[in-house]
Amino acid sequence: MATVIRMPQLAAGGAEAAIQTWLVSTGDTVSVGQPLAEIETEKAVVGYESEVEGVFAGAVVEAGAAAAVGAPIAVVAAPGEELDAALAQAGIAPAGGDAVLAEPEEAGPEPADDAPAKAEPMPTARAQPEPSMTGSGESKRLFASPLVRRLAKEHGVDLAALKGTGPNGRIVRRDLEAHLATAETQPAQAAPAAGPAAAASAPVETAEYTDLPHTGMRRAIARRLTESVTTIPQFQVVADCRVDELLDLRKRINEQADASVSVNDLIVKAVAGAMQDVPDANAIWTDAATRRFSGVDIGIAVAVPGGLLTPVVRGVERLSLGQVALATRDLAERAREGRLKQHELEGGSFAVSNLGMYGTREFTAIINPPHSGILAVGAAQRRPVVADGTLGAASVMTVTLSADHRVLDGALAAKWLAAFVRRIESPLSILL
Structure with a gap:
């Protein structure tokens, strides 16, 4: 069977x-x-x-x-x-x-092709009927998935004008995307003249543009981050870290151990250490309770073609620095190649977003639900500093913690960030 x-x-x-x-x-x-x-x-x-x-x-x-x-x-x-x-x-x-x-039936009954369109509440407007394909004197269904119909509606595309390349002439997503990519920019039609004054108005010129269809990833990013800023009460705490000792430690590790440890790997380990120092910060908000974790799972923001992914490194507190380096590199490579498994993108209570490699001094990151915090890491830069009343220069890195106020109050967030800075400025503690 x-x-x-x-x-x-x-x-x-x-x-x-x-x-x-x-x-x-x-x-x-x-x-x-x-x-x-x-x-x-x-x-x-x-x-x-x-x-x-x-x-x-x-x-x-x-x-x-x-x-x-x-x-x-x-x-x-x-x-x-x-x-x-x-x-x-x-x-x-x-x-x-x-x-x-054979074309599957859509959920719910479809109106007959000759059924009149429903009137909108506004007396001057009338709903447009679903586009149909017409044959020799007889209308027939348009073969397109609900996703394609929705995208076509969003972009104002009449599906009847497209030729489907799928089975039975079915219009598939790539047909719509090809149509949008090759469509020529149409000039805006002039509005009817309202009188001599309107006729004298010069037409407004607009720059040419191209509409790029939203990918599933872009839609997911838009939905989740809009959800984040509209449902999570977020606040920021900022600190500067002196990182000369950290950079020197990384250099010695890579030279002596023939390893490939990045600054971000050290930061991830420092985040895990700070979570152990301040365990109340290792938690997320749920409708029923604040869920506190015993282990530390940390999301790593990875830029990929067309968007951003945040794979999660599990049990960072149990991993050596070398193991963290291998795990983050593996996740980042597979994220860019589109080979991550779904479970590798789920879970965790915290994330790290590092734009230091682009020379960014500082920035604010948006919390990725259900996490309760994210650390935005800027570039290590030589800056003037005062030590014991003497002006000098040091490599300084600015970090910004975005925290969920439902889980972390200001004092708790500041306490956690201070613990993180201590570990960064005393980097041997990261290895213990």
């Missing part, structure tokens, strides 16, 4: 995901645990493994297209079962020798 493979929920709260690549072809034998596809969520590309054995009868959702969680994405036939029979059983019909999906 054929098995319908459905889109799994790979991310907590995720409503849909996209097939990035199918790793099997129609007719291939598949076994339990065999990778079938790479699926893109809002934050990561996740490998999906088969839970059944049999013969891959066909993909329901082609590579590059999105589907809602729980929607059919493929069919696996039982061993010895005819592929056409398996497809027919799953509601899929072969066309030209290749399997194509």
Whole structure:
């Protein structure tokens, strides 16, 4: 008996995901645990493994297209079962020798093509009906996923004008993105003249522009950080750290141990040490309680093509400096290559965002929910300092702590930041 493979929920709260690549072809034998596809969520590309054995009868959702969680994405036939029979059983019909999906029904009844559009409350406006594709004297459904319909509506694109490249002429996301990328900028239409004064007004010239469709990652960043600044009462605490001893320690470690320890690795270890010094800061807010952690899991902000990811290093307090260096480098590399697993992006109570490599003196970072804090790290710069009444110069690094006031009050945040600065300025304590 054929098995319908459905889109799994790979991310907590995720409503849909996209097939990035199918790793099997129609007719291939598949076994339990065999990778079938790479699926893109809002934050990561996740490998999906088969839970059944049999013969891959066909993909329901082609590579590059999105589907809602729980929607059919493929069919696996039982061993010895005819592929056409398996497809027919799953509601899929072969066309030209290749399997194509019969268009799934949308949730809820659709109005008849000739049904009048509902009137909006405003008497002068009327809702536009869903675009339809017309054939020879008979209208038929437009094959497009809910995601494509939503994106088309946001960009003001009439889907009827697009030619779908998916199965059965289905319009997929890449069709819409290609249309948006190649569309020529249309000049704004002049408003009707209201009189002699309006006719005398010169037309307003605007610069040419290109609309770049939002990626899933960009939408996730927009949603989560908007949620952060609108629901989390955030405040900042700033401190300067003298880092000459830290930089010298890093140099000696890398020379003597043939290692590759970065300043950021030392900062991550110092954050973990400060959490142990001030355990009340190692907590997050939940609706029911303040959740305090015994271990220290720290998110590392990583710039990736098209956005930002924050993979989490687990149990930093138990790791040596070398282990932290290996873990952060591995997570950062796989983040840039799109190979992180979803669980590597979840959890933790705190994050570090370092822009020092760009020469940024200082900045403020936004808390990434559900974390209760994030440390923004600036560049180490030579600055004038006064020590024992004598003016001199030192390498100074400015750090800014953004804290969730529901979890950390001002005094607690200041206490934690002071503990962090002590460890940075006495770097041997980081190694203990």
